[in-house]
Amino acid sequence: MKSADVVIVGAGGDGPAAAMRLGQFGVDVLVLEAGPWHGNEEWPNPHEEPGGELSGSTDDLSGELLEQQWTKREQEMAGKLRWGPADYDRGAWRRQGTVLSTIAGVGGTTLHYTGCHPRAYPSAIDDGFPIDYADLVPYYREVEDRLNVTPAPTTHKEELYYQGCRGEYDLLTSKNVDSTGYRPQPNALLRPDDRLRHDGDYDGGFTAADGMDGDTLAGVETVGNPHPVGADYENKAKRSSNVGFVPPALETGNVRIRPNAFVTDVHTESVMGTPQATGVTYRDTWDGTTERVDADVVVLAAGAIETPRLWLNSDLPSNEWVGKGMTLHYGDAVIGLWEEKEL
Ligand SMILES: Cc1cc2nc3c(=O)[nH]c(=O)nc-3n(C[C@H](O)[C@H](O)[C@H](O)COP(=O)(O)OP(=O)(O)OC[C@H]3O[C@@H](n4cnc5c(N)ncnc54)[C@H](O)[C@@H]3O)c2cc1C
Numbered sequence: 001m002k003s004a005d006v007v008i009v010g011a012g013g014d015g016p017a018a019a020m021r022l023g024q025f026g027v028d029v030l031v032l033e034a035g036p037w038h039g040n041e042e043w044p045n046p047h048e049e050p051g052g053e054l055s056g057s058t059d060d061l062s063g064e065l066l067e068q069q070w071t072k073r074e075q076e077m078a079g080k081l082r083w084g085p086a087d088y089d090r091g092a093w094r095r096q097g098t099v100l101s102t103i104a105g106v107g108g109t110t111l112h113y114t115g116c117h118p119r120a121y122p123s124a125i126d127d128g129f130p131i132d133y134a135d136l137v138p139y140y141r142e143v144e145d146r147l148n149v150t151p152a153p154t155t156h157k158e159e160l161y162y163q164g165c166r167g168e169y170d171l172l173t174s175k176n177v178d179s180t181g182y183r184p185q186p187n188a189l190l191r192p193d194d195r196l197r198h199d200g201d202y203d204g205g206f207t208a209a210d211g212m213d214g215d216t217l218a219g220v221e222t223v224g225n226p227h228p229v230g231a232d233y234e235n236k237a238k239r240s241s242n243v244g245f246v247p248p249a250l251e252t253g254n255v256r257i258r259p260n261a262f263v264t265d266v267h268t269e270s271v272m273g274t275p276q277a278t279g280v281t282y283r284d285t286w287d288g289t290t291e292r293v294d295a296d297v298v299v300l301a302a303g304a305i306e307t308p309r310l311w312l313n314s315d316l317p318s319n320e321w322v323g324k325g326m327t328l329h330y331g332d333a334v335i336g337l338w339e340e341k342e343l
Contacts, residue, residue, distance in 0.1 A: 007030050028254050066233055067226040085285040117144060123178075146244055
């Protein structure tokens with residue numbers, strides 16, 4: 001039986017963005033996510049009990065619940081934001097080596113990313129991939145608009161760094177990095193409230209009730225970040241995909257997300273000798289039961305390791321790019337000595 005026009009595997013960084021766009025076109029989308037969903041009233045205790053089954057409405061999203069569940073305590077959050085089943089009593093899925101790299105849950109690894117949104121180096125794309133950098137630019141723009149990507153705020157520490165760069169390098173003003181230079185990192189945390197920009201003379205509160213709008217500079221990105229406290233789910237400062245893409249996807253009325261559903265197989269049938277995807281089977285991570293979902297199209301958005309694993313374990317056609325195309329993650333640094341009086 002057909003269950004959706006399109007099934008998307010994974011509600012991490014990419015799955016909700018694809019779901020939003022398809023939903024806007026009127027396509028019926030089911031997203032299957034292996035991990036839990038935080039801040040959704042269908043799952044008030046997502047690590048203690050199975051909760052609901054599906055959610056397809058922004059009415060289910062709750063900023064208050066997110067604040068209760070994302071405690072900002074690092075050890076506790078390392079248990080919640082992990083690559084493993086929602087059930088706290090069971091171990092992580094170990095095969096990816098480092099447990100804290102990939103995160104299972106609606107929002108995926110963006111739940112603990114730091115919101116930096118640099119575009120790729122044009123040369124890295126043009127010299128290494130079968131697409132042109134120019135083809136990516138409209139998509140970069142759309143993501144940057146949707147997630148309110150702006151230059152990261154400059155504190156005294158960053159200002160010192162810029163001071164070291166000046167004289168040697170140019171300030172880069174274009175989003176395309178096609179020459180050497182320095183700049184504030186493009187960032188998807190909403191700009192700090194205006195009152196926090198003035199040299200330490202703000203002595204009010206930091207919640208939405210105090211009028212706080214945007215990043216509070218609390219710096220809890222790696223443990224989820226539920227700030228500003230009291231803000232609606234959609235208005236949290238960190239634009240991880242659960243906040244930036246899931247609400248607009250649900251607003252289309254065509255997208256449903258089913259957490260706690262680990263896809264184990266992509267089904268195919270042969271069309272003129274070539275296998276074509278017809279659906280998937282997933283395992284409920286709470287009770288172990290399996291279910292088959294048929295669809296016209298299957299989108300794999302399960303991350304850099306699980307997507308190729310699923311592809312290679314299913315009867316899908318061979319493609320030389322599966323599992324390839326991963327790039328280095330450079331952290332550029334400028335190191336220098338300052339005169340003490342300048343510090
Ligand atoms: C500590 C850290 C900081 C980072 N900071 C930044 C940053 O500042 N800027 C930046 O651009 N990038 C950053 N990244 C990288 C960024 O988070 C990832 O590149 C991005 O999340 C990848 O998106 P994705 O959709 O491919 O995979 P993911 O976000 O990992 O999502 C994959 C989803 O698929 C689900 N899934 C996997 N297998 C299955 C299955 N079989 N069935 C159902 N669901 C499945 C997973 O549970 C997960 O939710 C950071 C990463 C880490 C670890």
